[in-house]
Amino acid sequence: MSNRSDYSEGDLRNTGMSLRHDREWDYELDRIIETIEERDAKTVGLQFPEGLKRRGPAVADDLRALAPDDVTFMLSGQPCYGACDLDTYLMRRTDVFVHFGHSPMKDSDKIIYVPLFSNVDPFPIMEESLEELADPAEDPDVGLVTTAQHMNRFDEMVEWLEERDYEVHTRRGDDRLTHEGQVLGCNYASADIDAEQVLYVGGGKFHPLGLAMEHPDKNVVIADPVNNVVTVADTEQFMKQRYASVHKAMDAEKWGVIFCTKIGQGRWEQAQEIVENNDDAYLITMDEVTPDRLRNFAMDAFVNTGCPRITTDDGPQFHKPMLTPGEYEIAVGNEPLDALEFDTFHGTW
Amino acid sequence: MSNRSDYSEGDLRNTGMSLRHDREWDYELDRIIETIEERDAKTVGLQFPEGLKRRGPAVADDLRALAPDDVTFMLSGQPCYGACDLDTYLMRRTDVFVHFGHSPMKDSDKIIYVPLFSNVDPFPIMEESLEELADPAEDPDVGLVTTAQHMNRFDEMVEWLEERDYEVHTRRGDDRLTHEGQVLGCNYASADIDAEQVLYVGGGKFHPLGLAMEHPDKNVVIADPVNNVVTVADTEQFMKQRYASVHKAMDAEKWGVIFCTKIGQGRWEQAQEIVENNDDAYLITMDEVTPDRLRNFAMDAFVNTGCPRITTDDGPQFHKPMLTPGEYEIAVGNEPLDALEFDTFHGTW
Missing domain, CATH: 3.40.50.11850 (Diphthamide synthesis DPH1/DPH2 domain 2)
Structure with a gap:
C-alpha cells in the first residue's frame, strides 16, 4: 500500500x-588491499560522501588490519557530493586513491571507485x-x-x-x-x-x-x-521556488557568475559567455559554493554554472537569489518565462 | 588617554x-596594469582576504576600465586569511594572479602581492x-x-x-x-x-x-x-580556554589529526608522526578547517597541524576539542601541563 x-x-x-545508516554496504576491502599490494602503495587516500564520512575511521581500521604496516591511510575531509567531486589534492598525492559511494564519471587508473552496493x-x-x-x-x-x-x-x-x-x-x-x-x-x-x-x-x-x-x-x-x-514525484513546490527566485533576480544590477573549480563541475564557456555579454557581471571562482562564501561579495544575484542541485535545492539558504544559467537568461530578458527548465550536466571533464 | x-x-x-572599511587602501592599479600589458595577459585572477572581498567588484571595475578589452578578470571566491592561503587553482590558471592584503610569504614571479598599505x-x-x-x-x-x-x-x-x-x-x-x-x-x-x-x-x-x-x-x-x-594585551581569557580544551581532550579515545592542504599551512611530518605513534589517531586532509567538516567524522578530539589560529581563536566553535600539536602532547600525557605554549608556524612552503 x-x-x-x-x-x-x-x-x-x-x-x-x-543517507540513513541502517543499511549495510559492501566496501570491497579485498579489492582495495589487492591494489595496495600490487602497487606496493605507501599512502592510500579514502574519500567518502558526506552521509558516510562517519564510517571512514572504521573502514580505515579494517584496511589497516589487512594492509602492510608501513601503509599510511588518509581520510579526505573535503565535502563530497558526487563522482564529479573528487578530492584531486589527495588523489595526486597518494599511491592509491579510493572514492566510495559513486560509480566512475570517467575511468581512471588512479582511482578505485567503490560504489557501495546496498544489501x-x-x-x-x-x-x-x-x-x-x-x-x-x-x-x-x-x-x-x-x-x-x-x-x-x-x-x-x-x-x-x-x-x-x-x-x-x-x-x-x-x-x-x-x-x-x-x-x-x-x-x-x-x-x-x-x-x-x-x-x-x-x-x-x-x-x-x-x-x-x-x-x-x-x-x-x-x-x-x-x-x-x-x-x-511532485515538482509543484520546487517549480514555485524556481519562479520566485527568477522573479527576485529580475531587479538585480550586479551579478556574480560562479565558475566551480571542482573537477566534474566546470562549465567555463557558459560562465565566460555570461560575463562577456553583461558589463554588470563578475566572474567568481570557487570549489564549494556556500552561503558564507557568497555573502562576502556585494552582489544582487548569482548565476551558478557549477552543480545545478546547489542552485535549486540549496537556493533558499543563500542571501541573494541564485539561478541556473538557463534561469539567468530568463531573468535578464533574453528568454521568455516559459523557457524555464531543469538544468542538467553533461560530459565528464 | x-x-x-x-x-x-x-x-x-x-x-x-x-577589518573596518573607513580606511582607504592603495590597490596599486598601475602596477597591475603594467604587468598585464607586459605579459599580454588574457586572464587575471584577483584574490582578496575575507574582510575586503566586498571591495573586489569595484577593484575589478577599475581594472577593466584601464586594461585592454579582451582581458577576463576573475575574483577568487575561496576563503583567504593570509599569504599562506593562496588560491592555487586560480594562480595556475591565470596569466596574472594578484593577491591583495598580504606581503609575500615567498617570492614568486607568478604572483603580484599588493599589501594594501593603509592611509x-x-x-x-x-x-x-x-x-x-x-x-x-x-x-x-x-x-x-x-x-x-x-x-x-x-x-x-x-x-x-x-x-x-x-x-x-x-x-x-x-x-x-x-x-x-x-x-x-x-x-x-x-x-x-x-x-x-x-x-x-x-x-x-x-x-x-x-x-x-x-x-x-x-x-x-x-x-x-x-x-x-x-x-x-591580556592573555588570561585565552589561556583559560586553551587549558579547558586540553583538559576536555584528555578523555579522548579517537583522535582526528588534521593535515591542512593549503599551500602555506602544511606540516606533514608533524601530522604523520602523531598518527604513527597513536593507533587511535586518524589522518584527515582538508583545506578549510570548519566545524561543519569535522562534525561528519566520529572523533572525540582533533589535533590541527594547520593554521594555529583556527585552533586557538575558533576552537570554541567546534563540537569537539581541537588542540595544537603541542597541546596534543600534553593531553596524551607526553608532556607536562606547564609545557603549554603558543603554536607558531615557520618556513614557507
Whole structure:
C-alpha cells in the first residue's frame, strides 16, 4: 500500500542526500588491499560522501588490519557530493586513491571507485509500487532507473517487471553515466525513453525530484526500499521556488557568475559567455559554493554554472537569489518565462 | 588617554580579522596594469582576504576600465586569511594572479602581492601609547612591530620613537616574514628582541594577542590607529580556554589529526608522526578547517597541524576539542601541563 500522506509535501530538505545508516554496504576491502599490494602503495587516500564520512575511521581500521604496516591511510575531509567531486589534492598525492559511494564519471587508473552496493532488497517495495504504475494491460511501457547503490540488482529488477508483463525501457544515458539505467542528481538522460511512466528504485527524493523536473511529461513513481515508501514525484513546490527566485533576480544590477573549480563541475564557456555579454557581471571562482562564501561579495544575484542541485535545492539558504544559467537568461530578458527548465550536466571533464 | 575599559575583556571574536572599511587602501592599479600589458595577459585572477572581498567588484571595475578589452578578470571566491592561503587553482590558471592584503610569504614571479598599505596616520595613537610604555629614562628599550598594512610607515615609526629617547629594537624574524618588524598571526619572531616591552602598531587584537601569547614575559602595548584605542594585551581569557580544551581532550579515545592542504599551512611530518605513534589517531586532509567538516567524522578530539589560529581563536566553535600539536602532547600525557605554549608556524612552503 502506498503512503498517500507522503505525496506533494514538497519538502526539499528531505532529499536523501543524508543517507540513513541502517543499511549495510559492501566496501570491497579485498579489492582495495589487492591494489595496495600490487602497487606496493605507501599512502592510500579514502574519500567518502558526506552521509558516510562517519564510517571512514572504521573502514580505515579494517584496511589497516589487512594492509602492510608501513601503509599510511588518509581520510579526505573535503565535502563530497558526487563522482564529479573528487578530492584531486589527495588523489595526486597518494599511491592509491579510493572514492566510495559513486560509480566512475570517467575511468581512471588512479582511482578505485567503490560504489557501495546496498544489501537492501528492492522487490517488496517494487511490489507495492505496482499500485501506482498503469496496469500493463493498458500501458505496458515503463522506464526503469536507479542509482549506483542498486545497480547490482538492476538486471533482476528488469526481469521482475517483465515477469509482470511490463515492457521495460532502459538506456545508458550519456557518457557522464557509467551504467544502463543509472541516474545522477544532475543527469537523467537514462530516462529519455519511449514510455509515459518511469519507475525509480532507490532511497530518498533527491534523484526522483530531478528526474520529474527533467521529464515533466512523465509519471515518476518512486519505490524507496530504504524508507520503505512508494510515492509519486511532485515538482509543484520546487517549480514555485524556481519562479520566485527568477522573479527576485529580475531587479538585480550586479551579478556574480560562479565558475566551480571542482573537477566534474566546470562549465567555463557558459560562465565566460555570461560575463562577456553583461558589463554588470563578475566572474567568481570557487570549489564549494556556500552561503558564507557568497555573502562576502556585494552582489544582487548569482548565476551558478557549477552543480545545478546547489542552485535549486540549496537556493533558499543563500542571501541573494541564485539561478541556473538557463534561469539567468530568463531573468535578464533574453528568454521568455516559459523557457524555464531543469538544468542538467553533461560530459565528464 | 588610554581606554582602560577595553582592558582584559578577553573577547576573542573581536580580533581584527574583520577589518573596518573607513580606511582607504592603495590597490596599486598601475602596477597591475603594467604587468598585464607586459605579459599580454588574457586572464587575471584577483584574490582578496575575507574582510575586503566586498571591495573586489569595484577593484575589478577599475581594472577593466584601464586594461585592454579582451582581458577576463576573475575574483577568487575561496576563503583567504593570509599569504599562506593562496588560491592555487586560480594562480595556475591565470596569466596574472594578484593577491591583495598580504606581503609575500615567498617570492614568486607568478604572483603580484599588493599589501594594501593603509592611509591611516599612526602617530596620534602612538602619542597616546606612550602612557603605557615605560618612561625612557627608566627603560628605554622597546620592540616595535606592525602588520603588512603599515609597513610603509615603519621607518618613520622607528624615528618617531627614537626622537622620544627610546632605543628601538627591531628584527626581521624568519623567512616566513617579508619585512623587518613584521608580524603574522602565526609568527612573532620579529619580537624576539632584547626588550621587556613591545609596541604593536596596527588594527585589531588578532595579532597582538598572538604576540603576547608567544612572548608572555613581555609587556605588549597595542596602539590601534584604526579603532583609535591604546590597550595592553591580556592573555588570561585565552589561556583559560586553551587549558579547558586540553583538559576536555584528555578523555579522548579517537583522535582526528588534521593535515591542512593549503599551500602555506602544511606540516606533514608533524601530522604523520602523531598518527604513527597513536593507533587511535586518524589522518584527515582538508583545506578549510570548519566545524561543519569535522562534525561528519566520529572523533572525540582533533589535533590541527594547520593554521594555529583556527585552533586557538575558533576552537570554541567546534563540537569537539581541537588542540595544537603541542597541546596534543600534553593531553596524551607526553608532556607536562606547564609545557603549554603558543603554536607558531615557520618556513614557507
